[in-house]
Amino acid sequence: MTSGCVNVALLTLLALVTACHGEPAPRHVTVFAAASMGQVLDQLREPFKAICVDCDLRVEISGSRVGVAKIADQHLPADLVITADADLIDDVLRPEHTAFNAAFAVNALVLAVSPDSSVHAELARGSKWQQVLLEPEVRIGHADPAQAPVGYRTLMALDLNDRVASDNLKTGAQIAARLDRKYMRDDVSKLTVALATNAVDVAFIYLSEAEQQSLQFVRLDPRIDFSDHTKNDVYATARYTTPALASYPARNIRGTAALYGLTVPKNAEHPDMGYALARLLLSPKGREVAAKAHVTILSHPRVSGASALPLE
Structure with missing residues (x-):
């Protein structure tokens, strides 16, 4: 065997060893978020990376009714859901798809x-x-x-x-x-x-x-x-x-303040990271980022459906 062939074989072997024993595959942390939260979440990518170095934050932006329908109707997994109407979580996702709802921010x-x-x-x-x-x-x-x-x-x-x-x-x-x-x-x-x-x-x-x-x-x-x-x-x-949306029926609503809600669904693949991102959003750093994006985080989230949650 020539030295060139040996080198090729050695490099191939090293590549295989690296693939087997190298860095772990990234954890894909999925967020279904209201479109108006897009910039806030984008600015939190780097701080979140410091919390979870092997996490790949994937944010899917849409209207909030579409976001909750992904969970309730399409049964797609998400580690965190953020809506521009906190009531959507109570009306569509609780209690079948999630245990709690935290109203955490307000807009105008x-x-x-x-x-x-x-x-x-x-x-x-x-x-x-x-x-x-x-x-x-x-x-x-x-x-x-x-x-x-x-x-x-x-x-x-x-x-x-x-x-x-x-x-x-x-x-x-x-x-x-x-x-x-x-x-x-x-x-x-x-x-x-x-x-x-x-x-x-x-x-x-x-x-x-x-x-x-x-x-x-x-x-x-x-x-x-x-x-x-x-x-x-x-x-x-x-x-x-x-109007009705997919299997989500028409809903008669009354006006309330524009409170945003968040939750970690029961089908979350990485619920620990969903809670970690929620804590980051509610932390002083998250509040600073949100304030620069002109989103007002409440001093205390209003949690329904659970008495104790790992949000602090």
Whole structure:
């Protein structure tokens, strides 16, 4: 045997030995997350890597109703689920698919404006959004209420507007009637793309997304923006029946503050890492990252379904 053949054989043997005794295969930690939590989770990748060096964090972003349907309907495994409506976890996943629900963060609904739209100048001159959105040429972006909480919160905000606004600004029902499926997107992340590309003039999205994308936006009245749990009695006057999604039936809901929920499903392949990521999110580091992304983490998560959880 020539020396060249020996070298090839030796290298092949070393490769086989390394494959058998080398670094362990990475653990794929799967998260089904609300689209508006995408940037927060992306910024937590490196801190999470310090906790679990052999973990590969896989974040699947979607509307929250789609996320819970992956567990309840498709029976796909996930190590952590984060929704933009904490009630979805109670309504769809508990108790069959998970034992607990932790409401841990809050957001606010705003009206964001495309940087290339003439609507921006109109609003800057003092025109009220309730009047501007009645103009036939204004393209109003909105999320699919069958897939994303921001979609049904948009419709409920328009309903609430007509309950709290002055008479000349009670145009919510008229604006809702103008919503065109042509300008509807699956979730909030796709709405920000539509705004950035001037595919729509305005869109109802979360404050966190507007700030993250440096979009101009109009703050809504706190009585209609779902940002304050102390106003739940006002929010609750708005109701909406969400469309059916797969085997998940239509759901009659009432308005509540835009609380985010998280849980570790029973089908988690790495539940210890799901809890580790949840703890990181609720830690001072996680709060710092979330604050920079304009997501407000509650001082104490509101846990239902279990008295003691490894979240601290």
